[in-house]
Amino acid sequence: MIRFGLLGCGRIAKRHADLLGGNHIDRTSLVAVCDPVRARADAIAAKFNIPADYNIEDFLARKDIDAVAVLTPSGMHAEHAIACAKAGKHVVVEKPMALRLQDADEMMRACDAAGVKLFVVKQNRFNVPVVKAREALEAGRFGRLVLGTVRVRWCRDQSYYDQDAWRGTWAYDGGVLTNQASHHVDMLEWFFGDVVSVHARAITALAKIETEDTAVATLKFRNGALGIIEATTAARPGDLEGSLSILGEKGSVEIAGFAVNQIRHWAFVDELPSDKDVMEKFSVNPPNVYGFGHQAYYQHVIDCLIHQHAALVDGLEGRKSLELISALYESIETGEDVPLRFAPRRSRLGAAP
Numbered sequence: 001m002i003r004f005g006l007l008g009c010g011r012i013a014k015r016h017a018d019l020l021g022g023n024h025i026d027r028t029s030l031v032a033v034c035d036p037v038r039a040r041a042d043a044i045a046a047k048f049n050i051p052a053d054y055n056i057e058d059f060l061a062r063k064d065i066d067a068v069a070v071l072t073p074s075g076m077h078a079e080h081a082i083a084c085a086k087a088g089k090h091v092v093v094e095k096p097m098a099l100r101l102q103d104a105d106e107m108m109r110a111c112d113a114a115g116v117k118l119f120v121v122k123q124n125r126f127n128v129p130v131v132k133a134r135e136a137l138e139a140g141r142f143g144r145l146v147l148g149t150v151r152v153r154w155c156r157d158q159s160y161y162d163q164d165a166w167r168g169t170w171a172y173d174g175g176v177l178t179n180q181a182s183h184h185v186d187m188l189e190w191f192f193g194d195v196v197s198v199h200a201r202a203i204t205a206l207a208k209i210e211t212e213d214t215a216v217a218t219l220k221f222r223n224g225a226l227g228i229i230e231a232t233t234a235a236r237p238g239d240l241e242g243s244l245s246i247l248g249e250k251g252s253v254e255i256a257g258f259a260v261n262q263i264r265h266w267a268f269v270d271e272l273p274s275d276k277d278v279m280e281k282f283s284v285n286p287p288n289v290y291g292f293g294h295q296a297y298y299q300h301v302i303d304c305l306i307h308q309h310a311a312l313v314d315g316l317e318g319r320k321s322l323e324l325i326s327a328l329y330e331s332i333e334t335g336e337d338v339p340l341r342f343a344p345r346r347s348r349l350g351a352a353p
Contacts, residue, residue, distance in 0.1 A: 001027050001029060002027060002028050002029075002067055002090075002306070003029050003066045003067070004029065004030050004031065004065070004067050004068070005030075005032040005033065005034065005062065005067075005069070005089075006030065006032075006033040006034065006044065006069050007056065007069065007071060007072060007080055007084070008035055008071035008072035008073075009033055009040035009041050010035075010071065010073075010164065012094060013033075013035075013040075013071050014044075016294070017030060017033070017044045017048065019295055019298055020069070020298070021044075021047070024295055025299060026299065027302050027306065028298070028302055031050055031051075031062075031064050031065060032045075032050055032052070032053060032065060033045050033050065033053070034052070034053040034054065034055070034059035035052075035054065038052075038054055041053070041054060056080065056083060060083060061087070065089055066089065066090060066305075067090035067305070068089045068091060068092070069093075069094075070091060070092065070093040070094065071094050073166040073173060074094075074095075074099055074172060074174065074179070075099050075172030075173065075350060076172065077093050077096075077097060077098050077103075081107045081110070081111075081118070082106060082107055082110040085110040085116050085118075086110060086114060088114060088116065089116060090116045090117045090118075090119075090305060091119065092121065093118070093119070093120055093121065093318075094121045095120060095121050095182045095183060095318075095321075096174070096178055096182050096318070096321065096322050097318035097319065098322060099171075099172075099174060099178065099349050099350030100326075100349070100350035101322060101323060101326060103350065104315065104318065104322055105319070108315040108319070117305060117311065118311075118314060118315040119304070119311050119314065120313045120314070120317065120318030121297060121313075122183060122186055122297070122312075122313040122317075122318075123293030123294045123296070124183045124184075124187060124259060124260045124261075124293050125187070125190065125312060126292070126293045127255075127259070127285055127292065128284075128292070129255045129261060129262060129263045129282060129285070130187070130244075130260055132263070133244075133246060133253050134190075134191070136251070136253065137246070141248075141250060141268050142247075142249070142250055142253075142268075143248045143250035143251070143269075144223075144225075144248060145191075145221070145224075145225040145246070145247075145248045146226075146247045147225060147227070147228070147245075147247040148188050148191060148221075148226075148227045148228070148246055148247070149230070149243075149244070150187060150188045150227075150229055150231075150245075151184075151230045151231075151242070152176065152180055152231040152241075152242050153230070153240035153242075154180055154232070154239045154240070154242065155234075155237065156180070156207070157207075158208060160233075161208070161209050167209070168209025168210055168211050168213075169209070169210050169211065170211060170348045170349060170350070171351060171352045171353055174211055174325075174329075174349050174350075175202070175209070175212035175213060175215070176211075176213055176215055176231045176232060177212065177231055177328055177329070178349065180231065180233055181229070181231035182321065182325060183259075183260070184229070184231070184244065185229060185324060185325060185328075186321040187244050187260060188227055188229065188244065189320065189321060189324055191244070191246055192219075192223065192225050193222055193223055194221065194222040194340075195219050195220070195222070195227075195324055196220045196222050196340065197338060198218070198220075198337070198338050198340070199331050199337045200216065200329075201215065201216055201217070202214065202215035202332045203215075205232070205234045206234040206236075207234070213232060214233075214234050215232070215332070216228075216229065216230050216231075229328070239258055241256050241257065242256075242257065242260050243255060243256040243264070250269045251267060251268035252265060252267055254266075259293070261285045261292070262283060263278070263279065263282070263283040263284070266278055266279055266283070300312060323340060324340065325349070326349060327340050327342055329348070329349045330346055332347075333346035333347055333348065
């Protein structure tokens with residue numbers, strides 16, 4: 001049994017709490033929560049009849065916590081993950097793992113030194129349609145990859161950003177690329193491999209925030225393929241899609257829906273009998289009120305902790321995605337094509353005001 005504590009009880013905490021505290025993940029239990037905003041901590045604690053702490057020192061001093069889900073603002077992930085590691089707790093940190101590459105490195109060093117595991121939440125990798133597409137990729141069914149595209153067309157109005165002072169700030173959040181589209185950026189890199197260079201543009205179109213609410217970018221991959229990122233929280237009046245397109249010389253797949261959870265197109269030059277099953281049985285995530293991706297993700301985490309398996313998204317994988325996002329911001333600031341690997345010079349991501 002892996003005993004979890006939640007550090008941070010904001011918007012995303014409900015999904016984690018419902019899974020861990022509602023007996024939806026085998027061999028886990030939710031034993032405590034922590035948030036400096038007492039009302040938030042108390043609400044989750046009362047729902048699951050567990051203790052609430054209001055400062056991190058008391059929380060991490062608890063002996064009944066094996067692992068901590070770090071759900072605090074992104075700009076605080078490094079500080080909190082390092083504190084958890086020093087307290088001997090395994091760390092599950094929401095995306096992005098940090099806002100600065102040096103912070104991600106310090107997180108990994110702290111976890112290695114303490115002998116604890118570091119997991120970065122990338123639940124969309126576990127969506128059933130994504131798993132099937134990944135199987136096709138690994139089987140070589142796409143042939144030479146040509147073009148990959150992700151589109152995040154979501155609606156986040158001013159009331160969303162006004163919920164918390166940290167939202168849309170450089171120091172604690174970043175913009176649509178760092179927050180809402182980070183899963184999709186990760187997905188593009190996961191399917192197409194190492195990125196050679198990026199060129200990006202961004203605007204703050206509708207929201208009154210420091211960072212961008214709309215961005216576009218082009219990518220060149222080491223394998224010769226090209227990539228496109230389109231991301232906005234300025235879709236009105238509601239959400240449109242969160243999608244991934246994979247085009248290769250021998251096939252094309254498009255996974256759409258709200259969160260890369262529904263196959264919209266599946267076609268290969270060399271058809272297989274199993275393709276019909278993919279469309280009939282696996283084209284949409286199984287209905288799950290708690291979010292299929294997060295549930296499958298946590299089952300993977302527990303399996304890794306109990307059986308000492310390698311994590312699909314560990315600190316190195318999380319850092320790789322952060323490096324790409326940092327390069328996008330560097331390009332936005334400089335107006336130039338930015339190579340990877342690079343050292344940020346102008347990117348404001350993670351910088352204090």
